Amino acid sequence: MRPIGLNLLRSRKMGTQEMIVFLIFVALFAGFSVFLPGFLNANNIALLLQAVSVLGILSVAMGVIVIGGAIDLSIVALMAMSVAWTLQLINGGMPVPAALAIGLASVALVGLINGFLVAYVEIPPLFSTLATAGCIYGFGRFVLISQDTVYLPTNLGVIEELGKGRVFGVPMPVIVFAVIAAVVGLLLKYTKFGRFTYAAGDNRAAARITGVPVRPLIVAQFVLSAFIAFIAGLVQATAINSMNTRITDSLLVYEIILVVVLGGIGLSGGKGGIRNVVVGTLLIGTFLNGMTIMDIQFTTQNAIKGLILLTAIVIDQIVNPRDEQTSQQGDI
Amino acid sequence: MGTHFEADRRQSEGNLPFEWLTRLRYRRFSTQMVGEILSKQWADSLVPAASMVFVIILFMILAPGLFTAANLSDMGRQLGEFGLVSxxxxxxxxxxxxxLSVGSIFALGNLTALALTSIYDLPPLLVLPIVVCLCAFVGLINGILIGYFRLRAFLTTLVTLITVRALVDVLLLKFAVQISASFYDNPIWDFVGQGDVLGIPFSMVVLIVIAAITHVVLSRTRLGWHIMAVGGSRRSAFNTGIAVRRTICLTYVVSGALAGLAAFLYAARLGNSGSYPGVGMEIFALTAVIVGGTSLGGGRGSVAKAMMGSIIVLLINLGVVQMGLQSGSGQLFLGLVLLTAIAVDVRFVRNKDKILSRLYMSPTYFRLPAPSDPDDPSSPYAMNDRLRDVDLIGLSQLDGAEDVIFDADDNLYCGDRLGNIIRFDGPDYKTPKVFAHIGGHPLGLAFDREGVLYTCVGGMGLYRVYPDGRVEKATDQTNRTTFSIIDDSRMRLADDLDIAPDGRIFFSEATVRYDMENWPSDALESRGNGRLICYDPRDNSTRTIVRKRVFPNGVCVEPNGKSLLFAESWACRISRYWFDGDKAGQIEPVLENIIGYPDNINRASDGNYWMAIMGVRSPALDLALRMPSVRRRMALEVAPDEWLYPNINTGCVVKFTAEGKILETLWDRSAENHPMITSMREHKGYLYLGGILNNRIGRVRLPDADPDWTGPASYWGQR
Incomplete structure (x- = not known):
């Protein structure tokens, strides 16, 4: 027997969770605005938006994967290493377009490998992407990149605007986030690729029997999310003038999962949409910014993040209980 | 049909190209051991063992400095700690x-141990339980969330990893300076960190003890079996009544406690209050366990495998450092190793049974001369229609009466596929009723002197049914063959039996390599996989008396009480085995090159024997028996439904003398009423026919037979 409140929550499905998260965001935002001096000024808001943009872009990429029924733990490693390599190539004298092309090609390759491992070799994505994350970082540091941190070259030109520019006072990262969110949202909603993604994420076997090319589809999702991760990395690097490969070891990837799960995209796949990502990003961004302004120690912040993620997973479990009949061996 | 046999005869006379070589090859070098070794539980460990040896040799060449005495001692201690976590x-x-939280738990344990010793000056013997309990408590939190709340293990322990790591960082800020400033001097503490027992590092000793305990618990106790069962299939484990949630919760508690123990050893060894202990340890441990061959998703794994995996991972880790490679290379190699191991696990280990069942079959060379042609009127097996008009008993009420038998009161008994002994009351044999339920398919039947019905039950062994219907197991295991790889002490396919005058029961086990439903595989092998077994009810002993026979089937004790006749189905022959008397232990041929596959043998009223032929040989299969590689390819590449099977749909009944001369045959040429025969019993002038694929028992009148002769009287005398 579940408590009545939970039944209500479940009966109204996803819309409710999105709404709740949004209301919490509004309450939090209002609370911070009132009680935190310096929260509600244009500068801080711009900073907040800029800070959450990269998180948001990465969350869109992760969102696609999660809706498709998988997860990608290598996304941060991929972002860091691909962009760091690209920057190093440019620093080494390679023309910008050529370096960008190489960067894009490399992320596409990694996306293909990730997708292949999940779709064709059928390794559970949690494990395959965990392993590829190690491989990407290890390969990058071993072969490609000599320093922990690669600084931004001076000849980037218009690319630099990705992180630093403003359009009508709105920071460019926010616009990039908005554009990517819109494009991916439309892609998911109105194209065959999108509808198939939902179908395969909801029930892979059924989708396959129906004739959906599930395996190429999964590969496509990983390639798409790899491209988005590359863009996120460019935004990040140009905004802070460097790319620190050590970001791979940070908790960023868990924050991304936090955004996705908290926003209401069930980890079992096939549910939710880009709106959930946006709402989740707003809430987490506000929260992180608030904690920073409150001068909560970094380590304590991590502990709090962990607890929130735990709460999110518990709620996800209650709202989207896993089906004993369809859950697969090794689906952990 | 005639031309086929003619063609076959011609072919049989000539040899296939290099047939002598094939014969030599398969007689001398049997490949059956390969499949048998691979299907052993311990065969799973061969791959990690080979990988371990490979890695050791690799680093002996690439990084010879790794294996100096000082390094080995240090490595032993590291392995002790890491092995516990694994x-x-x-x-x-x-x-x-x-x-995934083991690394953070390890860090927490390390910090706690250091703080309690250096700052609070507690004795190590008190610190140990505190640290282990604290870490077990964190494991308990994991366990409650995952076991009881059904959360996803991966993400939940990820959260614990983050949170506990954050907690450790907070505590470090508080205690790090104090810890590094104070000096803790305690002989026990130093011994834990630096001491040796009989030259073995103390950590290593702890690991060996824990590994031994874990091995025993996992493989020999109820708790271990519960864990295996839950991992193997959660739903089935739940349905069998295992406390699934508690079991899962417990695994995390144990994991936490072991990480705590490892941290205690680590703290004593290094006294390192930095922030990096345990970072990334979860990936190392995960890699070690998977490389060792423990399956993702549970149910499969062993301590030995985890140990081998730990050694591999530790060596790679230290070896890369020793070789002085750039940072990142360790992660790259471990990532690749992890990926490969998971891919092997997912693609091969899970489908192992499917692959093995096909590799398991190992056909051998077997050649029979061309059989006599039943269409030729001069053949001793010449066809006739004597079974066309058999009376049918229990039509459509029976299912698989392999054998039929009468008791001393003229009642008819047979087995059925549902695991029952069915009885028809004489003299009209109209209504079947369940006499006893055994649970497996009863094959051969025999009454002893006291009227107890003994039966060979496929897959179960030898059972007896008392006249009141009470069922009792007589025996289901025999002495194991000394050097056999598969465990042949259990009976897989007890087939037919007969009882000697002194009460000893002789029965055949058709094959020790396959279960009953896989008899076609044994036929394709056509090797001597079967045996004769003797059960002595006087002292309740069972021993194997004859081995390596080709599908031994019917058994019939001769009236002299010293010998028995037994049929070997795929070898198409009948032999006599002397179990008593001057020739005790000898086997002599009686009837060879039969036209089909002989099944049960029983006594006839005139002192001769009846034999059932369950199916007639086909030239194609006879030829295939001379070409083992063809059958092997067939088993590997063709679906079982499409295999060349021995025909067991058309056969006949043959009467033969003790010297092996064929006297008469009974056929159903039109194959309408009773073509399929696996057994027959003569009783009061009639012959009753059983067939394992039939839904009936046949009865045919024997005009020349003694109308008063009965089986029980022949065996045990008139009452």
Whole structure:
């Protein structure tokens, strides 16, 4: 027997969770605005938006994967290493377009490998992407990149605007986030690729029997999310003038999962949409910014993040209980 | 049909190209051991063992400095700590989960141990339980969330990893300076960190003890079996009444406690209050466990495998450092190793049974001369229509009466596929009723002197049914063959039996390599996989008396009480085995090159014997028996439904003398009423026919037979 409140929550499905998260965001935002001096000024808001943009872009990429029924733990490693390599190539004298092309090609390759491992070799994505994350970082540091941190070259030109520019006072990262969110949202909603993604994420076997090319589809999702991760990395690097490969070891990837799960995209796949990502990003961004302004120690912040993620997973479990009949061996 | 046999005869006379070579090859070098070794539980460990040896040799060449005495001692201590964490991870993974928080728990344990010793000056023997309990408590939190709340193991332990790591960082800020400033001097503490027992590093000793305990618990106790069962199939485990949630919760507690123990050893060894202990350890442990061959998703794994995996991972880790490679290379190699191991696990280990069942079959060379042609009127097996008009008993009420038998009161008994002994009351044999329920398919039947019905039950062994219907197991195991790889002490396919005058029961086991439903595989092998077994009810002993016979089937004790006749189905022959008297232990041929596959043998009223031929040989299969590689390819590449099977749909009944001369045959040429025969009993002037694929018992009148002769009287005398 579940408590009545939970039944209500479940009966109204996803819309409710999105709404709740949004209301919490509004309450939090209002609370911070009132009680935190310096929260509600244009500068801080711009900073907040800029800070959450990269998180948001990465969350869109992760969102696609999660809706498709998988997860990608290598996304941060991929972002860091691909962009760091690209920057190093440019620093080494390679023309910008050529370096960008190489960067894009490399992320596409990694996306293909990730997708292949999940779709064709059928390794559970949690494990395959965990392993590829190690491989990407290890390969990058071993072969490609000599320093922990690669600084931004001076000849980037218009690319630099990705992180630093403003359009009508709105920071460019926010616009990039908005554009990517819109494009991916439309892609998911109105194209065959999108509808198939939902179908395969909801029930892979059924989708396959129906004739959906599930395996190429999964590969496509990983390639798409790899491209988005590359863009996120460019935004990040140009905004802070460097790319620190050590970001791979940070908790960023868990924050991304936090955004996705908290926003209401069930980890079992096939549910939710880009709106959930946006709402989740707003809430987490506000929260992180608030904690920073409150001068909560970094380590304590991590502990709090962990607890929130735990709460999110518990709620996800209650709202989207896993089906004993369809859950697969090794689906952990 | 005639031309086929003619063609076959011609072919049989000539040899196939290099047939002598094939014969030599298969007689001398049997490949059956390959499949048998691979199907052993311990065969799973061969791959990690080989990988371990490979890695050791590799680093002996690439990084010889790794294996100096000082390094080895240090490595032993590191392995002691890391091995404990891996065992914990393995237990969780066997239970179907994963524990990513071990690294953070390890860090927490390390910090706690250091703080309690250096700052609070507690004795190590008090610190140890505190640290282990604290870490077990963190494991308990994992366990409650994952076991009881059904959360996803991966993400939940990820959260614990983050949170506990954050907690450790907070505590470090508080205590790090104090810890590094104080000096803790305690002989026990130093011994834990630096001491040796009989030259073995103390950590290593702890690991060996824990590994031994874990091995026993996992493989020999109820708790271990529960963990295996839960990991193997959660739903089935739940349905059998195992406390699934508690079991899962417990695995995380154990994992946490072991990480705590490892941290205690680590703290004593290094006294390192930095922030990096335990970072990334979860990936190392995960890799070690999977490389060792423990399956993702649970149910499969062992301590030995986890240990081998730990050695491999530790060596790679230290070896890369020793070789002085750039940072990142360790992660790259470990990532690749992890990926490969998971891919092997997912693609091969899970489908192992399917692959093995096909590799298991190992056909051998077997050549029979061309059989006599039943269409030729001069053949001793010449066809006739004597079974066309058999009376049918229990039509459509029976299912698989392999054997039929009468008791001393003229009642008819047979087995059925549902695991019952069915009885028809004489003299009209109209209504079947269940006399006893055994549970497996009863094959051969025989009454002893006291009227107890003995039966060979496929897959179960030898059972007896008392006249009141009470069922009792007589025996289901015999002495194991000394050097046999498969465990042949259990009976897989007890087939037919007969009882000697002194009460000893002789029965055949058709094959020790296959279960009853896989008899076609044994036919394709056509090797001597079967045996004769003797059960002595006087002292309740069972021993194998004859081995390596080709599908021994019917058994019939001769009236002299010293010998028995037994049929070997795929070898198409009948032999006599002397179990008593001057020739005791000898086997002599009686009837060879039969036109079909002989099944049961029983006494006839005139002192001769009846034999059932369950199916007639086909030239194609006879030829295939001379070409083992063809049958092997067939088993590997063709679906079982399409295999060349021995025909067991058309056969006949043959009467033969003790010298092996064929006297008469009974056929159903039109194959309408009773073509399929596996057994027959003569009783009061009639012959009753059983067939394992039939839904009836046949009865045919024997005009020349003694109308008063009965089986029980022949065996045990008139009452």
């Amino acid at each position: 065992i914990g991870m393995m237990i969780v993974m066997i239970g179907g989960g994963v524990d």
